[in-house]
Amino acid sequence: MPSRSSSRYAVLGILSLEPMSGYDIKKFIETSVAHFWRESYGNIYPLLNRLTDEKLVRRRTERQKGKPDRHVYSLTDRGRAAFLEWLGEPVKEDAVRSELLLKLFFGRHLEPGRLEVHLEEYRVVQTRILGALRGTREMLEAHHAEHPDLRYWMLTLRRGELVARARLQWARESLQDFRRPGNKEKES
Amino acid sequence: MPSRSSSRYAVLGILSLEPMSGYDIKKFIETSVAHFWRESYGNIYPLLNRLTDEKLVRRRTERQKGKPDRHVYSLTDRGRAAFLEWLGEPVKEDAVRSELLLKLFFGRHLEPGRLEVHLEEYRVVQTRILGALRGTREMLEAHHAEHPDLRYWMLTLRRGELVARARLQWARESLQDFRRPGNKEKES
DNA sequence: GTCCTCATGTAACGGGTTACATGATTCT
DNA sequence: AGAATCATGTAACCCGTTACATGAGGAC
Numbered sequence: 001m002p003s004r005s006s007s008r009y010a011v012l013g014i015l016s017l018e019p020m021s022g023y024d025i026k027k028f029i030e031t032s033v034a035h036f037w038r039e040s041y042g043n044i045y046p047l048l049n050r051l052t053d054e055k056l057v058r059r060r061t062e063r064q065k066g067k068p069d070r071h072v073y074s075l076t077d078r079g080r081a082a083f084l085e086w087l088g089e090p091v092k093e094d095a096v097r098s099e100l101l102l103k104l105f106f107g108r109h110l111e112p113g114r115l116e117v118h119l120e121e122y123r124v125v126q127t128r129i130l131g132a133l134r135g136t137r138e139m140l141e142a143h144h145a146e147h148p149d150l151r152y153w154m155l156t157l158r159r160g161e162l163v164a165r166a167r168l169q170w171a172r173e174s175l176q177d178f179r180r181p182g183n184k185e186k187e188s
Numbered sequence: 189m190p191s192r193s194s195s196r197y198a199v200l201g202i203l204s205l206e207p208m209s210g211y212d213i214k215k216f217i218e219t220s221v222a223h224f225w226r227e228s229y230g231n232i233y234p235l236l237n238r239l240t241d242e243k244l245v246r247r248r249t250e251r252q253k254g255k256p257d258r259h260v261y262s263l264t265d266r267g268r269a270a271f272l273e274w275l276g277e278p279v280k281e282d283a284v285r286s287e288l289l290l291k292l293f294f295g296r297h298l299e300p301g302r303l304e305v306h307l308e309e310y311r312v313v314q315t316r317i318l319g320a321l322r323g324t325r326e327m328l329e330a331h332h333a334e335h336p337d338l339r340y341w342m343l344t345l346r347r348g349e350l351v352a353r354a355r356l357q358w359a360r361e362s363l364q365d366f367r368r369p370g371n372k373e374k375e376s
Numbered sequence: 377g378t379c380c381t382c383a384t385g386t387a388a389c390g391g392g393t394t395a396c397a398t399g400a401t402t403c404t
Numbered sequence: 405a406g407a408a409t410c411a412t413g414t415a416a417c418c419c420g421t422t423a424c425a426t427g428a429g430g431a432c
Contacts, residue, residue: 036289066428101224106201107340152295166354
């Protein structure tokens with residue numbers, strides 16, 4: 001009965017695609033799953049050491065000229081097994097915390113215009129996210145059309161897009177609602 | 189330039205509505221902002237002590253028969269000021285982490301049917317959330333129609349609904365997509 | 377000349393959860 | 405009889421981020 005940090009399974013999963021260094025893992029995350037997952041070096045490197053100690057991962061060191069040694073990690077059989085086991089387990093629902101909504105909840109105490117600024121910033125962020133998702137989608141369709149994992153990647157992308165669109169819609173609606181002045185109380 | 193833990197501002201904000209005990213705060217959170225914010229007692233109680241030390245909050249003790257003393261906390265002027273300052277500051281975007289999407293991303297390695305199970309569970313959860321949101325909305329409209337904060341509470345509810353609907357739609361779509369067998373590769 | 381990329385790591389801290397401990401009262 | 409509610413708290417732990425340190429080579 002595993003079920004540990006999640007980060008570890010993210011790392012194991014990525015290493016199941018191909019052997020990589022910690023640095024590569026970070027880059028990979030940033031260009032593929034960044035819309036729903038992030039890791040910092042300060043988490044990745046110590047984690048890789050722990051995984052090595054636990055024999056879930058194997059380290060091969062490549063010496064390089066002018067650069068630090070490069071540690072390339074690959075999954076062991078135990079690592080793959082642990083990963084697969086985690087994969088099938090029920091999903092732990094993730095923590096819900098939205099600082100934006102928290103502020104809006106108390107929005108009556110905001111100075112005039114400030115609520116709209118918060119919403120507007122959010123709208124911009126969501127728009128940017130949507131653009132990034134579209135970019136990723138096009139990239140995948142162009143360069144990885146035959147990749148066996150494509151279907152699953154698209155699945156996650158699609159969720160990102162739908163949710164971002166919903167958030168965007170909400171931001172727009174709400175801005176309209178709050179920018180119209182005669183609207184302090186319920187609409188009539 | 190404050191900007192500390194967020195939890196502290198959640199607590200200060202709630203106390204700005206009316207004086208309460210730690211226990212009350214927890215209850216309040218569960219019945220009003222649970223869809224985007226949660227706190228545990230293990231966080232609330234120590235936090236209230238710290239806030240008291242920092243004079244952001246004042247403690248009044250009510251003795252009770254057969255129950256532990258009840259500590260009722262209220263905002264001090266400094267507390268209110270700190271809260272208002274935080275309220276106007278730019279929103280820190282919250283951590284993105286979805287264990288579900290992480291598993292789906294690696295979905296090719298799931299045993300047959302397991303992916304659908306994950307999706308189906310998610311669908312159920314989102315449906316339940318939607319129901320709860322509707323319940324809250326109706327309760328608010330019935331019992332707090334005149335509350336000066338209603339507009340802001342509705343704003344957050346609306347976001348919850350739109351996002352939950354988007355997630356639901358995605359879950360349904362994806363289930364259809366994956367339950368249809370002749371569909372292992374791209375649709376044709 | 378300066379910035380970016382490659383590449384690894386550590387230390388300090390932050391912020392939070394879970395589980396445990398306690399115990400009377402009231403509801404079913 | 406047993407569960408839920410009221411009510412507070414602590415200790416252990418976990419998980420993660422930020423900031424710092426180091427340094428060569430290539431791009432502009």
